[in-house]
Each structure stands twice: as structure tokens, then as C-alpha cells.
Amino acid sequence: MKLIVTGAAGFVGANVVKALNARGMADIIAVDNLSRAEKMPNLADCEIADYFDKQDFIDRIRHSAFETGIAAVLHQGACSDTMETDGRYMMENNYRYSVDLLEWCQDHSIPFIYASSASVYGGGTVFKESREHEAPLNVYGYSKFLFDQYVRRMIESRASQVAGFRYFNVYGPRESHKGRMASVAFHFFNQYLSQGKVKLFEGSGGYGPGEQIRDFISVEDVVRVNLFFLDHPKLSGIFNVGTGKARSFNDVAAATINAVRQSKGEKALSLAELKREGAIEYIAFPAQLVGKYQSYTQADMSALRAAGYTEPFLDVEQGVARYVTERIARGEAGK
Secondary structure: OOEEEEOOOOHHHHHHHHHHHHOOOOOEEEEEOOOOHHHOHHHHOOOOOEEEEHHHHHHHHHOOOOOOOOOEEEEOOOOOOOOOOOHHHHHHHHHHHHHHHHHHHHHOOOOEEEEEEHHHHOOOOOOOOOHHHOOOOOHHHHHHHHHHHHHHHHHHHOOOOEEEEEEOEEEOOOOHHHHHHOOHHHHHHHHHHHHOOEEEEOOEOOEOOOOOEEOEEEHHHHHHHHHHHHHOOOOOEEEEEOOOOOEEHHHHHHHHHHHHHHHOOOOOOOHHHHHHOOOEEEEOOOHHHOOOOOOEOOOOOHHHHHOOOOOOOOOHHHHHHHHHHHHHHOOOOOO
16 A cells, blocks of 8 residues: 655654554655755654655646555645744645645545644634634634635545544654744753753733643644544544643643653652742743734544544643653653
């Protein structure tokens, strides 16, 4: 079974490739843009059959010059920088590229599984896959929203599976190349090892210091959802992929610090104890994020559960502990 994974050197894409390898699958065409070569290590321990530069790949798709006989496309490639202000680039990279690839898949009856984003909900308080709850705050969110709208218009007449996943706050291995856009768990780990403390934003959106809450999900769970739909090609639709349980940034900070402490044989501390010891520090909320920041997200998981996905999700303490252990084992302390 030959598969295409776009964004294969990126965060979610590389984890998908690695999980496919764990199933004994290596007939994978990896697609990405390695003009930023720091992503390459994400694929170094993966098995693939071929690699295509993203621009070469989409040019071939647009000219019907790419091989067929593909079992499925897992489209994880996108610009995920929510601070990107070049709307023209964002719409070409995230919207038009996705439309052209979806149309090619439909022409050849190839299942199409793709990454959307919880950013489509903007500053709302209801996170259900329905148009009235969607109001993106930035051009990244808009690019994802617009493609979801395109999918909604065509999905009833589809020739093959079309499944989109609105990822909430994903953390886990293979995200170090993302820099400032890496998860808070990634940054908290680095800060604690280098400075002995982590830095959280002061209050915003009616929330106290570090008490902004989001739905944090391990990339392990994100990958499991992708593979579930790969295994069930009759399932189509747009689905939230979170845990369904919002947790505070304070919770993530405490989970990260305590995972590091326990790796050193030190006892876990409560949030109050961590604050007293100066292990958690609050900094001013950035002016550039005012009005563009989601202080609360919590996925409504009813659609995914109704589709038949029954696996439990890792909670923050479980997922962050596994992530910290993995980073330490890889020798990534402070990287």
C-alpha cells in the first residue's frame, strides 16, 4: 500500500510516518519543503520510499503528471505560524495547495485525510464543528476555515473519503524545529532546565495568571486518530481532535516541571509549592496578542466519538510525562 504524507518532515507528519513504520509500512512518499533544513532530523530515523519537494509535487499534481495507484493521502503540510502576516503566502500554501490536492485525490478516488485547526473557532466559547461557531482571528485560522468550507460544499458528492481534523493544542516529540510555534510543553521544558523556572503569561480574557485554559493533546493521540481513519476509509467529515478537557497553562507547567524532577529522583510538588519556590514566574501579556489570543478552548468530541473512535486520550500529566521522558532519552535537554 503506497501512501503520500505531506508535511512529512514536520511535527505531526513525521510522527505519522514513524507510526506507519511501526506498522511495518515503508512504501511512503514523503512531501515537504526542506528549505529549512532543521526539519530533516525528523525523518532521519524513518523509512520512506521516496521524497518530493512540495513545489515539485504540487506542480506535478496540477499538471496531472504524478503517479496514481496511491492508497491514501495524509495531508499534514501547512504553514502553522499563527503570527504570519503574509496572507497571500498563507492562502496559497494552506488553501489553494489543499484544494488542488483534494481535487486530484477525488479525480483518482484516493482517500484524503487532512489537518485542519481549532484556530477556526477564534475567540468563541463553543467548539463544535458547525459554521455558527467559527470566526478565525488570524489569516492562518482563516486559511484553514476556508478549506473546511470548501470540503463542506463537496463532501456529499465525494468520490472517496475526505476526513479533516481540527487539531487543538498539540504537543510531543519532533516539534523542536517549530521554534516559537512549538508547544508550551516544549518551551517549559527548555526554560526549566536552563533557568530553573518557567514563564507564563499574566492574566488575560478574564483569566488569572497562568489560568488561561486550553485543550492540550499529545501528538500520540493525534496520530492514532489519523490511523483510525486510514483504517476506516468509509468515514468522512470534519472532526475536532482534542481531549475534550480543558487544562490551564499552570497545569502544563506543573506537569512539565514535575516530570523533570521525577526523572532526577526528586518528589513532585504542588502548584502552590512550585510558585513559592519561584519555579513558576508570570510575565506581561504581549500587546501584539491582544484580541488575537484564545484564552479558552475545549473540543466538543461528540462527532469523533459518534464516528466510532473510542480510544481514551492521554491527560496532561500522562502525556507531558511521556514527552519529557522521550526528550531526555533523546538527549534533547535544553534544545
